[in-house]
Amino acid sequence: MLRNVLMTLLLLYGTAQAQSTAAKWTEAKANAWYAQQGWLRGANYQPATAINQLEMFQAATFDSATIDKELGWAEGIGFNVMRVYLHHLLWVADKEGFKKRLDQYLAISSRHGIKTLLVFFDDCWNDTAWVGTQPAPKPGVHNSGWVRDPGTMIYTHQDTLKTLEAYVKDVLTTFKNDQRILMWDLYNEPGNNRQEIKSLPLLKKVFQWAREVNPSQPLTAGVWNHSRGYWELNAFQLENSDVITYHNYSIVDNHKNNIDTLRKWERPIICTEYMARRNASVFQTILPLLKEENVGAINWGFVAGKTNTIFAWDTPMPNRQEPDLWFHDIFRTDGTPFSADEVRSIKELTGKNITHYKLPAKANFDQTVQGKQVSLYYLSNKNNYRAAISNFGARMVGMLVPDKTGQLTDVVIGFNDLNAYLKGDRFAGAIVGRFGNRIAKGTFKLDGKTYKLDINNGVNTLHGGRTGFHSRVWDAVQPDSHSVVLTYVSANKEEGYPGKLTATVTYTLTDDNELRIDYAVTADQKTVANLTNHNYWNMNGEGSGTINNHALLVKASKYTPVDATLIPTGIEPVSGTPFDFTTAKKIGSRLKADDAQLRYGAGYDHNFVADKGITAQPELIATITGDVSGIKMDILTTEPGLQFYGGNFMSRANLLKSGTRDDYRTGFCLETQHFPDSPNQPTFPTTVLEKGKTYTSSTIHKFSISK
Numbered sequence: 001m002l003r004n005v006l007m008t009l010l011l012l013y014g015t016a017q018a019q020s021t022a023a024k025w026t027e028a029k030a031n032a033w034y035a036q037q038g039w040l041r042g043a044n045y046q047p048a049t050a051i052n053q054l055e056m057f058q059a060a061t062f063d064s065a066t067i068d069k070e071l072g073w074a075e076g077i078g079f080n081v082m083r084v085y086l087h088h089l090l091w092v093a094d095k096e097g098f099k100k101r102l103d104q105y106l107a108i109s110s111r112h113g114i115k116t117l118l119v120f121f122d123d124c125w126n127d128t129a130w131v132g133t134q135p136a137p138k139p140g141v142h143n144s145g146w147v148r149d150p151g152t153m154i155y156t157h158q159d160t161l162k163t164l165e166a167y168v169k170d171v172l173t174t175f176k177n178d179q180r181i182l183m184w185d186l187y188n189e190p191g192n193n194r195q196e197i198k199s200l201p202l203l204k205k206v207f208q209w210a211r212e213v214n215p216s217q218p219l220t221a222g223v224w225n226h227s228r229g230y231w232e233l234n235a236f237q238l239e240n241s242d243v244i245t246y247h248n249y250s251i252v253d254n255h256k257n258n259i260d261t262l263r264k265w266e267r268p269i270i271c272t273e274y275m276a277r278r279n280a281s282v283f284q285t286i287l288p289l290l291k292e293e294n295v296g297a298i299n300w301g302f303v304a305g306k307t308n309t310i311f312a313w314d315t316p317m318p319n320r321q322e323p324d325l326w327f328h329d330i331f332r333t334d335g336t337p338f339s340a341d342e343v344r345s346i347k348e349l350t351g352k353n354i355t356h357y358k359l360p361a362k363a364n365f366d367q368t369v370q371g372k373q374v375s376l377y378y379l380s381n382k383n384n385y386r387a388a389i390s391n392f393g394a395r396m397v398g399m400l401v402p403d404k405t406g407q408l409t410d411v412v413i414g415f416n417d418l419n420a421y422l423k424g425d426r427f428a429g430a431i432v433g434r435f436g437n438r439i440a441k442g443t444f445k446l447d448g449k450t451y452k453l454d455i456n457n458g459v460n461t462l463h464g465g466r467t468g469f470h471s472r473v474w475d476a477v478q479p480d481s482h483s484v485v486l487t488y489v490s491a492n493k494e495e496g497y498p499g500k501l502t503a504t505v506t507y508t509l510t511d512d513n514e515l516r517i518d519y520a521v522t523a524d525q526k527t528v529a530n531l532t533n534h535n536y537w538n539m540n541g542e543g544s545g546t547i548n549n550h551a552l553l554v555k556a557s558k559y560t561p562v563d564a565t566l567i568p569t570g571i572e573p574v575s576g577t578p579f580d581f582t583t584a585k586k587i588g589s590r591l592k593a594d595d596a597q598l599r600y601g602a603g604y605d606h607n608f609v610a611d612k613g614i615t616a617q618p619e620l621i622a623t624i625t626g627d628v629s630g631i632k633m634d635i636l637t638t639e640p641g642l643q644f645y646g647g648n649f650m651s652r653a654n655l656l657k658s659g660t661r662d663d664y665r666t667g668f669c670l671e672t673q674h675f676p677d678s679p680n681q682p683t684f685p686t687t688v689l690e691k692g693k694t695y696t697s698s699t700i701h702k703f704s705i706s707k
Helices: 001-015 027-035 052-059 064-076 088-093 095-111 160-175 196-213 228-240 252-265 283-292 341-352 418-423 596-601
Strands: 041-044 081-085 115-120 182-188 243-245 269-273 296-300 367-369 372-374 375-380 387-390 395-402 408-410 430-432 443-445 448-452 475-480 483-489 499-509 515-523 530-533 552-553 559-560 605-609 619-625 631-637 641-645 667-673 694-705
Touching: 041 160, 041 283, 041 408, 052 081, 064 095, 081 182, 081 296, 081 372, 088 095, 088 160, 095 160, 115 160, 115 196, 160 196, 160 430, 182 296, 196 228, 243 252, 252 269, 283 296, 283 341, 283 367, 296 372, 375 483, 375 499, 387 499, 443 475, 552 641, 596 605, 631 667
Parallel strands: 041 081, 041 296, 081 115, 115 182, 243 269, 269 296
Antiparallel strands: 367 372, 375 387, 387 395, 395 408, 430 530, 443 448, 475 483, 483 499, 499 515, 515 694, 552 619, 559 605, 605 641, 619 631, 631 694, 641 667
16 A cells, blocks of 8 residues: 555656755765765664753753763764754754854764754644743653644744744755765654644745755655655655655564665665654664665664653653653663663674774684694785785685774674684685586596596585685795795595695785785696685675675676576676676665576576686776775786675574674675686686696785775
C-alpha cells in the first residue's frame, strides 16, 4: 500500500504545481554531495538540561558545558551528525545573540567531528510558545514542553509570515556556506496536529525563501505520514527536496519497503527519525539495514533529560517510574547507556568499538612451525605508514594508513597471533600458489601428460591445494626497514605439481606510500605458476563494517564469466552487466540484480580482464575508496587479470586484531593474477613456466586520500 501511495503522489499533485524548483539540485549534484559525506549516523539532539528548542538556545539557559560533554558521548559511539531544532522566537527576541549561540554550538559539534542538520519549522506538540522561563517537565509525560514553530500564530498574527521570511533568510544567509552544517531541514512533520493541508502554504514559502538565498548545503523536508490527508504535502516535499528524508518508527521489514519505494526518486536518502523500542524499531535491526542500504541514520533521542522521551508518546507514567523499556534515548544523564549491548552494537557498526589500531606484537608470532622459525617483520616509511608481514604463508598481517582525519587505520583484515592463522582462515593475507585461483577438477595437461592436484574446493583445486604456499613457512631476510624478502622452495610433485620450484616474494613500503609486491619464480622443469596475494582489505578499517559502500573502479571492459563451480567459461564484455566497473560504482549497488553470475558467486567472485593486458611495468588496473575514511587505494600491476571477491562467505568465524569478527562482506580481495583455470584454457594468457626461465610479476598498492 505504502509503495503505491508514494508512487502516485506526483501524478495526483502534478509537477506543474510544485513551486521554487528552478534552483533545485540535480540528481547528479545531490548524489555527488552524498558520496563525499560517508555514512551518516547520529541522533536528534536536545541537551538533557533543555525541555525544548527555546531553552536550548536562550542566553540564560544555553548550556555549552553540557552540550560539549554530551556530544563527546556521541563522538565516542561513532556518531557524525546531529539533527537540531531552531525556533523563530529566539531570533525575534535576540537576533545577533541567537546566531552567536548557534555558532558556538556548531564550534562545539565540529570539535567532536559532528556535522549538524538544522530544522526550521515544526508542527509537533504544543501550540503556544514564548521566550523566557520554560515550563518544568510534566512527570512521565513524553515531550511535555516541546513547542511548535510557528504553530497557529501564523493564522492569528498578521505579520508572522513577514517575520518568518526575514528569520529564515537571515539565518540561511549567515550560515549558507558553513561547512559545519550538513543540510537544512526546512519543515519537520508538516501537517501534524491535524493541520494536514493547512501547512502546505508555509511549506511552499519556506522552500521559496531558501531557494532565493541558495545555500551551499542541500534542502529537504521529510515525508512522515502517508495517509490520504498528506498526499499533497508529501508530493511537494519529495518533488522539491534536494535530498530525500523520511521518518519511520516501524519494524525492519516495513522500514526496508519504505526505503525501496523512496529509491524511485534516485536521490540520496536519509532517515531523520527512527528508533522507538516499544514499536520494535531498534538499533540492532534498523541500524544495520540503514548502513547496508547506505541510508543516513538519525534516530530520535540521545540523552535522557527534560524532554522525557524515555516515555512513550501515548503512555504517560505520572508516578515518575522509569519504564522497563525506554521508548527513546541512548544514554542516561550521567553518560551510562540504557543498554550496554545496544551501545556495543552501535559501536560495531560505526567502527568505534576499535579505540585505536595497532599492529600485533612480534612475540605473538615467534614460534617454530614445520621445524622452521616463524616471526613477524615490520615495514615503515617516512610518512608513518606501517605494515606487518609474517613468513608463515608470506602473508600481510596488518597495514596502518592515515585516513582523511590523519588517524592511522588498519586497512588489512588479519589476526593478532600465529595460532589464529594456524586455526582460522587459511588464505587471509597470504601469498597463494603454486597456482592462485581455481583449476578445474584438479587436473591439467602439460606436454601430453596429465597432472592430478589436490582437490580442496568442491570438485576443483583452489590456491594450490590444502597445503599450498599459504600454509608454508618461508625463509625471510629483512635488508632494511622498508622491505622484507621471502623465499620458498616447493618440492617436485608437491600438491601434484611438476618440478622443483623456487619462489621469491619481496614486500616493499616506499616513501611514496606504495606497498609493492614483487614476485620471481623459477623451476627445474616445465610447470605452471600463478602467484598472488590473498589480502582481505577494508578501506574504512578492519572491523568498521560493510565494504558495500566502497567505490570501485576496474579498468576492464571484459571479464571471465563462470559456471556453477566458478570455473571460467570464456571471456565476455562487462557492458550491460553488474560487472561493469569501468566507471566507479559502489560495490553493493547492483548485488541484488537478477543475474546468474551473481548467483553462482553468491555475489562478486570473478576475474576481470585488464584492458592493458600484460605489461613490463605496473599499470593501473583498479581504484577503490573507503566511503567513511576517504582512503583510496590504486592498484597497479604487470598482470593481465584481477580477481574481485566481495567477502560473500565471511561468517564471523574469525576473531580479528581489532577485537571484531570477520562479518559478512566486511572485507574484499582484489588479487592481481593470470586467469583462473589457465592451464586448461588455451585462449587465456599462458601460465606455463619453462625450465630454467624466470617468471616475474609486480603489483603496487598506492595509498592516498580521495579529494
